[in-house]
Each structure stands twice: as structure tokens, then as C-alpha cells.
Amino acid sequence: MKILVIEDEPALLESMLAYFTGEGNICEHASDFASASEKIAVYSYDCILLDLGLPGGEGLELLTKLKKLKKRDGVLIISARHSLDDKLAGLDLGADDYLVKPFHLSELKARVSAIVRRKNFDGDNVIHFNEMIVDVAAMKVTVKGNQVVLTKKEFDLLVYFLSNRNKVVTKNAMAEHLWGDEMDLSDDFDFIYTHVKNLRKKLLEAGAADYLRSVYGIGYKFGDI
Amino acid sequence: MKLANRYNRVNILTSIVVLAITGLIYYVVIHFILTEKLDRDLVVEENEIRQYVGTFHKLPLPASYLDQQIAYKNLSTHIPEREFLYTSYYNPKEQENEPGRSLITVVYLNGKAVEVTITKSRVESEDLVRIILLITVGITLILLLSLLLINRFVLNRLWRPFYVILNGMKSFEVTRMDAIAYEDTPIDEFNELHQSVNAMAERVRNDYKELKSFTDNASHEMMTPLAVINSKLDSLLQTESFTAQQGALLADVYHATGRLSRLHQSLLLLAKIENNLIPDLQEIDFKEMVAVKGRQFQELFEKDGLSLTTDLQAVEIKMSRYLADILLNNLFSNAVRHNVSGGYIHVKLDPAALVISNSGKPGNGQGKVFDRFSKSADSEGMGLGLAITKQICNLYGFRIHYAEKDGKHVFAVHFAG
Numbered sequence: 001m002k003i004l005v006i007e008d009e010p011a012l013l014e015s016m017l018a019y020f021t022g023e024g025n026i027c028e029h030a031s032d033f034a035s036a037s038e039k040i041a042v043y044s045y046d047c048i049l050l051d052l053g054l055p056g057g058e059g060l061e062l063l064t065k066l067k068k069l070k071k072r073d074g075v076l077i078i079s080a081r082h083s084l085d086d087k088l089a090g091l092d093l094g095a096d097d098y099l100v101k102p103f104h105l106s107e108l109k110a111r112v113s114a115i116v117r118r119k120n121f122d123g124d125n126v127i128h129f130n131e132m133i134v135d136v137a138a139m140k141v142t143v144k145g146n147q148v149v150l151t152k153k154e155f156d157l158l159v160y161f162l163s164n165r166n167k168v169v170t171k172n173a174m175a176e177h178l179w180g181d182e183m184d185l186s187d188d189f190d191f192i193y194t195h196v197k198n199l200r201k202k203l204l205e206a207g208a209a210d211y212l213r214s215v216y217g218i219g220y221k222f223g224d225i
Numbered sequence: 226m227k228l229a230n231r232y233n234r235v236n237i238l239t240s241i242v243v244l245a246i247t248g249l250i251y252y253v254v255i256h257f258i259l260t261e262k263l264d265r266d267l268v269v270e271e272n273e274i275r276q277y278v279g280t281f282h283k284l285p286l287p288a289s290y291l292d293q294q295i296a297y298k299n300l301s302t303h304i305p306e307r308e309f310l311y312t313s314y315y316n317p318k319e320q321e322n323e324p325g326r327s328l329i330t331v332v333y334l335n336g337k338a339v340e341v342t343i344t345k346s347r348v349e350s351e352d353l354v355r356i357i358l359l360i361t362v363g364i365t366l367i368l369l370l371s372l373l374l375i376n377r378f379v380l381n382r383l384w385r386p387f388y389v390i391l392n393g394m395k396s397f398e399v400t401r402m403d404a405i406a407y408e409d410t411p412i413d414e415f416n417e418l419h420q421s422v423n424a425m426a427e428r429v430r431n432d433y434k435e436l437k438s439f440t441d442n443a444s445h446e447m448m449t450p451l452a453v454i455n456s457k458l459d460s461l462l463q464t465e466s467f468t469a470q471q472g473a474l475l476a477d478v479y480h481a482t483g484r485l486s487r488l489h490q491s492l493l494l495l496a497k498i499e500n501n502l503i504p505d506l507q508e509i510d511f512k513e514m515v516a517v518k519g520r521q522f523q524e525l526f527e528k529d530g531l532s533l534t535t536d537l538q539a540v541e542i543k544m545s546r547y548l549a550d551i552l553l554n555n556l557f558s559n560a561v562r563h564n565v566s567g568g569y570i571h572v573k574l575d576p577a578a579l580v581i582s583n584s585g586k587p588g589n590g591q592g593k594v595f596d597r598f599s600k601s602a603d604s605e606g607m608g609l610g611l612a613i614t615k616q617i618c619n620l621y622g623f624r625i626h627y628a629e630k631d632g633k634h635v636f637a638v639h640f641a642g
Contacts (some may be wrong), residue, residue: 009453011456011457012452012453012456015456015457015460015552018460019456019459019460019463043471080448080449080452100490101448101449101452102448102452102486104455105455105456105458133303168462168463170479172480172483173459174383179521191525216471216472217469218475221465
């Protein structure tokens with residue numbers, strides 16, 4: 001995928017670029033309003049990560065600009081403002097999703113992947129990974145032709161893992177993804193373990209390789225062995 | 226006690242005392258003057274009798290005197306002293322006993338002592354005194370009545386601007402921009418009060434605005450470094466060359482960062498609810514929402530072996546969906562967090578109230594549960610959940626109650642307020 005990251009905080013920008021680079025992704029970046037609007041006008045991206053608080057202009061204006069240019073780039077708004085008004089305004093102007101700072105990079109990646117999948121495959125929303133075929137729209141998973149029956153949580157977890165292939169994903173991020181960050185969860189994420197264990201067992205039984213590894217007790221990594 | 230009542234009470238008491246004293250003085254003085262006059266008349270009469278006796282050497286006939294009675298009595302041995310006294314006598318004209326004033330004196334007729342008693346009626350002077358007394362009492366009553374009327378009508382009207390200002394101050398909210406209501410009055414004190422109150426309100430609002438924008442800015446500025454820390458941690462984790470010990474350290478840092486950002490979001494949320502910045506009002510199917518929440522929390526219930534029972538009736542509530550979600554989240558996570566292993570949670574919803582009861586350890590901080598940062602010693606939470614819950618209830622006029630008895634904790638949200 002081709003991604004444009006518009007973010008004025010250098011440290012955050014660097015982390016996002018590092019996380020997204022690789023696996024055939026092309027990442028570009030802009031740190032102010034002028035360079036961002038120039039890039040938007042000249043190139044097309046699969047997804048644009050847009051920070052609303054930009055030096056030199058209001059981030060929402062870029063959305064208006066994009067709309068005028070009749071571009072179909074996916075847009076994910078990143079904002080420090082946890083404000084419903086901003087969120088609604090952004091989504092109204094054609095943004096695909098809204099993420100509030102601070103966020104987990106894995107969550108960001110999962111959301112960007114979802115946007116890109118929706119945009120690129122026009123409803124034919126399928127992820128291929130080695131012997132696995134995951135139909136996101138129909139919520140169906142097949143391994144070597146065998147259908148795997150997963151619960152909603154296990155399915156969401158699998159898609160989350162697939163979006164963050166070869167990355168370590170923390171339990172914390174997984175919990176927030178599955179249950180929402182509004183839920184005042186306890187800090188003990190052991191209940192996630194059950195879901196991961198069941199998912200792994202079902203995939204193994206269907207004949208998939210063992211892609212899941214626990215990492216330092218902090219999280220899990222799903223990817224090539 | 227109201228100022229007017231207090232003032233009136235003093236006023237009336239003073240008036241009564243002063244009028245009573247005046248009446249008493251009137252009575253005594255007039256009584257004294259009238260008695261003096263009667264006595265002088267009696268002395269004139271006495272002199273006339275003496276002159277008559279001196280000239281004609283006989284006693285005048287008792288009948289020849291009007292409005293008075295004269296009686297003679299021959300004395301033999303005892304000579305009484307001359308004296309004035311109050312008596313009552315028989316008035317043949319009126320045919321009744323009347324109060325009178327008598328003078329007893331002695332005249333010598335042909336060397337013999339004769340006691341003369343001259344009596345004059347006191348009825349007229351008594352009547353006069355009585356009338357004066359009645360007039361005094363009447364004036365007192367009229368005065369009291371007029372004071373009461375003044376209190377009721379005039380004072381109430383005079384004080385009305387004051388109460389208008391007072392009500393304005395009572396309903397004053399720092400977030401609303403409206404000035405304190407006022408009724409025009411020629412009274413300087415009230416005008417001044419109104420000006421001062423408005424000036425004060427303005428100062429408070431300005432201070433509040435400054436503080437608020439400071440907090441807002443601080444919060445937003447804090448979000449970015451937090452986002453950087455979070456993303457750097459995520460990146461660090463990807464480098465994957467840690468020992469188990471370093472991994473544990475990382476987990477702790479994650480843990481703390483997560484808490485910090487949640488704490489931060491909760492504080493922002495509290496501020497937003499307080500300032501009513503979440504308008505998004507809509508009819509919400511509460512029954513459906515509670516049921517969904519129950520499913521969402523299923524893993525948490527299972528983890529602690531809690532059993533959930535529900536008794537839900539269809540209820541529609543007009544509020545923000547976002548806040549309704551937070552309200553339920555907080556109440557549910559509270560019920561889980563303060564439960565005991567293998568305990569129960571019962572949720573009852575009817576049009577009047579949502580009641581969540583759960584088992585738990587007996588006796589943690591009654592009354593203070595809704596305070597910010599108040600939490601039991603072993604709680605993993607931040608102590609903001611219930612404060613937020615309470616704030617949401619306040620916003621929509623719900624009443625929230627907490628009760629605990631023998632390890633049964635009950636939170637009840639009454640919708641009707």
C-alpha cells in the first residue's frame with residue numbers, strides 16, 4: 001500500500017513510518033499544511049493518515065481539498081482532540097475513520113488496513129496469507145480448503161493479527177481493539193489468553209502452521225516462522 | 226427569619242411597650258388631675274358650708290346641693306380628722322350605686338361638733354379615663370395593623386429586587402453566559418448590590434474561562450508526548466532482542482502508560498460532561514443497551530466466575546449514546562471490580578430506575594464512593610469511574626444512590642430525578 005502520513009510531531013511521525021515501512025508498503029510524509037496539500041494534489045494514496053492540528057492550517061481543510069479534487073484516497077484522522085464534533089465533522093467531510101491520540105501502532109495499522117481493503121477490493125474484502133483465506137465481509141476463514149468456525153472475537157483477533165503481520169502486538173492493544181477503549185478494563189488481560197489459545201487451536205486443527213508466538217508475556221506475534 | 230420580619234417584630238414590640246407606658250402615664254396623670262379637681266370642688270363646698278354655718282348658725286339643707294350629697298352626723302366624743310376618700314354612694318337620681326369621692330370634715334355649730342360628709346360622683350371622671358384608655362388601645366391596634374400591612378405589601382415590594390438578585394445568584398452557573406436578572410428599583414443599596422454581583426460573576430467567569438482553556442491546552446499538549454511514548458514503546462517492542470527481565474520492565478512501562486492515558490481521558494471526559502459539551506441527545510433503547518453490555522462483559526464475568534442475572538423491562542431514555550455507554554461501562558466494571566470470586570451480579574431495569582446489585586467485600590467507604598480519586602485500597606481502578614457516572618447522572622437529572630449491606634452492594638440510578 002501507498003501511505004501518506006501527515007503529522008507535525010517528528011518523533012511520532014518517525015514511529016509511524018517505521019511501523020508501516022516494509023512488506024511492500026510505500027510511506028511518504030508531510031509535516032505541515034503546505035507540503036501536505038501539495039502531496040495530496042499531485043499523488044494518489046491508498047490511505048492518508050491526517051493529524052488535525054497542523055502548523056499552517058486546519059487539518060479538516062485538507063479533507064475539503066481532497067473532496068474537491070474528487071480523489072478516492074482513504075483518510076484516517078488522528079487527533080489529540082477527543083471531541084465528538086471533530087469526529088462527526090471529519091467523517092462528514094469524507095474521512096473513513098477517526099483515531100484519538102494516544103493510540104497503539106497496531107491499532108493504527110489494523111484500521112489503515114481495513115480502510116485500504118475496503119477501498120481497493122470494492123466489497124471483495126479478502127485477506128490471503130499463505131494457506132489461509134480470510135473473507136472479512138462474510139466473516140469466513142478457510143485453511144487449505146477447510147472452513148474454520150470462529151467466534152466473533154476470535155475472528156476479529158485473527159484479522160487484527162493479519163493486519164499486524166510479523167509485529168509484536170500487546171495484550172493491552174488487543175483488549176482495547178476487541179472491547180473498545182471506553183471500557184474501563186482491569187489491567188489484568190488474562191482473559192485475552194483464552195481467545196488467543198482457542199484461535200490458535202482451531203487454526204492448527206484446520207491444518208495451518210503455528211504462526212502465533214507469545215512474546216515476553218506482553219503480547220503476541222503472528223507471522224512467518 | 227427574614228429581615229423584614231425581624232425588623233417588624235422589634236418595631237411592634239417597641240410600639241406596644243411605648244404605647245402601654247404612654248397609656249399608663251395618661252391614666253395616672255389624668256386620674257390624678259381629675260381627683261385634684263374633685264377635691265378642690267369638695268373644698269369649695271366645705272367652705273360654703275362653713276360660711277353658711279357662720280352666717281346663719283344652722284346647717285344648710287342637704288337637698289339644696291346639686292350633683293352632690295351631704296350628710297351630717299352629730300359627734301359626741303370622737304373628733305375624726307379631716308380626710309378625702311373614695312367611696313361609693315347611692316345616687317337617687319340614677320337609682321344605683323355609683324363611685325364617689327368624699328370629704329369628711331367637722332364643723333362646729335353652737336359649740337357642738339358635727340361631722341359633715343360631702344360626696345361627689347366620680348362617674349364622669351371615670352368615664353373620661355375609660356375613654357382615654359380606649360382611645361389609646363385603639364391607636365395601638367391601628368398602629369400594629371398598619372405595621373403588618375406595611376410589612377405585607379410595601380416591604381415585600383421594596384425587597385423584591387433583592388430576591389430577584391438572590392434567585393439569579395442561586396441559579397448562577399459559571400458555564401452559562403447570561404447576566405444576573407434584575408428588576409429596576411430606585412433603591413441605591415439594591416442597585417449597588419446588583420452591580421457588585423454582576424461584576425463578581427464576570428470575574429468568576431473570566432477566571433473560569435482562563436482555567437478551562439489552560440486545562441484544555443495542557444490536556445491536548447499532554448496527549449502528544451503520550452502518543453509519542455506509546456508509539457516508541459510499540460516500536461521498541463518490534464526490535465525483539467530482549468531478555469525476559471527486560472520484557473517484564475517493558476510490560477510495566479506499558480502498564481503505566483496505559484493507565485496514564487486512561488486517567489487523562491477520564492479527566493477530559495469529566496470536564497466535558499461538567500461543561501455539558503456532549504450534546505448528542507437521542508432516544509436510547511436502554512434495555513437493548515444493558516443486554517449488549519452484559520454480553521460485552523462476558524469474558525470478565527467468566528474470568529472471576531461471576532454469574533449475571535437480569536430483569537429488564539423496555540425503557541427509553543433521552544440522553545447521549547456515548548454517555549449512556551460510559552455510564553453502563555462504569556457501573557458494570559465497578560460491579561466486576563469490587564466483586565468476590567464466584568459472586569453474582571443482578572441487573573434490574575424498569576422505567577423508574579436501573580439497579581445493579583452485586584456481591585462484594587463488606588463495608589468499603591460509604592458515601593465517598595462518588596468522589597474523585599476515592600477508591601478502596603485494593604482497587605485497580607483510578608477512582609474516576611463513579612465520579613464520571615455521578616456527573617453523567619447530574620447532567621441528565623438522574624439520581625444515583627449507593628448502599629451496602631452485608632457484602633451486597635447496590636447502585637441505583639433513578640431516572641425521574
